[in-house]
Amino acid sequence: MTTTKSPEQRDVETVVAAGLGRDVIFEYLRNAGVDQLFGVPGTNEVPIIDGTDVKSNLISYVPCLHENIALGAAMGYARLTGRPGVVELHVTPGVGHAIGNLYNAAKSHIPVVVLCGQQHSDLLFQEPLLASDLVRTAEQHTKWSYEVRGPDEIGPAMQRALKVALAPPQGPVFLSIPWEFTVQPARDEGQGRVTRIAPGFIGDPTEVERAARILSGAPDPVIVVGDGVGAADAWAEVSALADKLVNPRIYSEPLSSFMNYDTADSRWRGELPAFQEKMRQVFEGAGVAFLCGFNAQAQLVVFNWARGQLIPPDVPLVYLHNDPWQLGKNFYGEAAILGDIKATLPRITALMPDPPAPDGSRASDDATRKRDRERRAAVVAKAASLSTDGRIPGEAVAVALREVQDKGLAPNLTLVNEAVSDSGAFQKHLRFDTPTSYFVGQGGSLGYSMPAALGTALADGDRTVVNVVGDGSALFYPQCWWTADKLDLAILFVVLNNQAYKTLIIGLEEVERSYGWYPTGPAGYLRLPPPPDLDFVQLAAGYGITGEHVTVAAELEAALTRGLEHVRGNRRSYVIEVATTADVPSPEARTWFDEVVVVP
Structure with a gap:
């Protein structure tokens, strides 16, 4: 005999099933x-953090000492795994502390x-x-922000x-949850x-046919590959x-x-x-520019309409992008295709005729690149x-x-980069095997790389994680070394200490x-001469991380070798502080292709 259950009975069973x-x-x-x-512990979040102690949940809690570190670590984890990075924050101060990396994530x-x-x-x-309108605080830098209004909304929210975080184009989302809902029965x-x-x-x-035509x-065609290409893992399709x-x-x-x-x-x-001016020079005279997955269309600080x-x-x-906002965002397009980059590129390519036979073979790419690196290394020396x-x-x-x-000491290298003034050098010299083997917080808010390195190391223990970071950025969150030590994370931190905000000096x-404006004095406020006792290796030691200093270029390779052997052999982090120059290259020598990198 089948017994029909009342709505009230079904409701009670639903609550019991969901908990x-x-x-x-x-x-x-x-x-x-x-x-x-x-996350960072807060009273309101204790029930959520406590959930990581329930073995059946299969989720570990990663303690951090600052909310922006937690959010940056979630960024690194998400980028390398392709799964959502999840972070818990504590009321208004927590959101305020994390805004920098929330912006970077967006x-x-x-x-x-x-x-x-x-x-x-x-x-x-x-x-x-500590309370405020949390949604209003976060929503500018998220795809969706919402405050749950009852325990039964938690599931749908x-x-x-x-769903929204993972839908193309991906991005951060924000949920504010009054703490009592987490300890109440929820359908x-x-x-x-x-x-x-x-x-x-x-x-x-x-539109695909129009673009091909x-x-x-x-x-003189120019291709700009943006983060949409990296996200789609579309190197081969762009090359074809x-x-x-x-x-x-290709830029x-x-x-x-x-x-x-x-x-x-x-x-x-x-x-x-x-x-x-230099960006305009790249495009001047080009017969066409293909902007493929191009997000950062005005990624500079100084601009003059004149x-x-x-x-x-x-x-x-x-244009080709899976994000309609980026199509024709700043510049008129003769063709603008809304579509997945990896899926759509072959359709364009198939409609294009083969070009005249090239003068030389691209089989010599490796040899050409090797000669370029050797020449450049001599210039650096x-x-x-x-x-x-x-x-x-x-x-x-x-x-x-x-x-x-090249000696095989950094297999499966993943570089988390915040040495911004030297980014081009790391991109050109190093070998990367996937789009995710390189990471930068595109928003440019300082203090993302050391946190992101934590999440990257947690995401895949088979990668060799190297974080290169300037001294100014490293001073934002040295507390990252506490988490690295506590969780035995294998990361090589390389601090480039030039005692200056070099990027700001160039700016x-x-x-x-551009404007003919000059500072009153020598702009000493852009220099960071440390007090005698500021020592990054010593600072890291206070958090349980060992390391060493390098002051001579000839000793770099040996120091990096020791650091990587320590990281990979002991599964522990290591810090190398390098005394780098604050000398600024001339405006004519600020790309990797120029012969001169420093004009004293």
């Missing part, structure tokens, strides 16, 4: 493949789910301690948050299931399209957060210059001898790291050139 609001959260995270929760299109403990819902009207008939939007949609056939046979063009020049977008193209391909010219738009208006533009302060050029670190890499020169 508390906290349990619903973990059901969704577990089903999404999440196995790490990053600009870098990283799927991060932020769970923020709000104060008791019955108290919010009375403006209790988690489903939507995970959830969704059973932890998350809708996945299939990303591989192909662009409109008519514009690209075919155009003289480039084969149909005559002598194409990455400025401050790329992925490695967006194979650096061994001689057609790749590095990142677009982050200076107005000097012209970044891409001259007479250059025909073709000369620069070291000419340095006005007797310190090491930052590029020398990249040269030495490539030598170590000031651009202001002077």
Whole structure:
């Protein structure tokens, strides 16, 4: 005999099956493949953190000493795994502390789910301690932000948050949850299931045909590969399209957060210059520019309308992106295709005729690149001898790291980079095997790389994780070394200590050139002469991490070898502090291709 259950009986069984609001959260995270929760303890979040002690949840808690570290670590984890990075924050101060890396996650299109403990819902009207409109604080830098209004909303809100974070283009989402909902019974008939939007949609056939027609046979073509290419893992597809063009020049977008193209391909010219005049020079005279997955279309600090738009208006533009916002965002396009990059590129390529036979074979790419690196290494050695302060050029670190890499001491290298003024050197000298083997926080908010290295090391223990970071950025969050020591994370931290904000010094020169404005004095506030007792190796030792100093370029390779052997052999982190020069190259010598890197 079948007994019909009343709605009330079904409701009670649903509550029992789902458990508390906290349990619903973990059901969704577990089903999404999440196995790490990053955060800083707060009273409101204790029920959520406590959930990581429930073995059946299969999720570990990663304690951090600052909310921006937790969010940065979640970024690194998400980028390398492809799964959502999840972080818990503590009310208003927690959100405020994490805004910098929330901004970086948004600009870098990283799927991060932020769970923020709000104060008791019955108290919010009375403006209790630490409470505020958390959604309003976070929403500018998220794809979706929401405050849960009851325990029964937790399940649907988690489903939507995970769906939105992973849908193309990916990005961070934010959920504010009054803490009492996490310890109350919660209905959830969704059973932890998350809708996945299939990303591989192909662009409109008519627009694909138009793009192929514009690209075919155009003289001096330029391709800009943005983070959309890296996210789609579309190196091979871009290369196949480039084969149909005559002598194409391929550039990455400025401050790329992925490695967006194979650096061994001689057609790749590095990142677009982050200076107005130099960027215009790249495009001037081009018969066409193909902007493929191009997000950071104005990634510079100084701009003067009188000097012209970044891409001259007479250059025909073709766009391809899975994000409609990026199509024609700043510049008119002759063709604009909304479609998945990896799926759509072959459709364009198939419609393009083969170009005339090339003068030489691309089989010599490796030899050409090797000659370029050797020539450049000689230039760097000369620069070291000419340095006005007797310190090491930052590029020398990249040269030495490539030598170590060639000896097999850095297998599966993943470089987390925040040595911004030397980014081009690390991109050009090192060998990268996948788009995710290189990471930068594209937003440019300082203090992302050391936290991201934590999440990267947790995401894949088989990678060799190297974090290169300037002294200014390293001073933001040395507390990262506490987490690295506590969790036995294998990371080689290389601190480039030039005792200056070198990037800002270069930026000031651009202001002077563009606007004719000069500072009152020598701008000593852009220098960071440390007090006698500021020592990064000693600072790291206070957190349990060992390391060493390097003050001579000839000792770099040996030091990096010792560091990598320590990291890979002991599964422990290591810090190398390198005394680098603050000498600024001339405006004419600020790309990797120029012979001179330092003019004293």
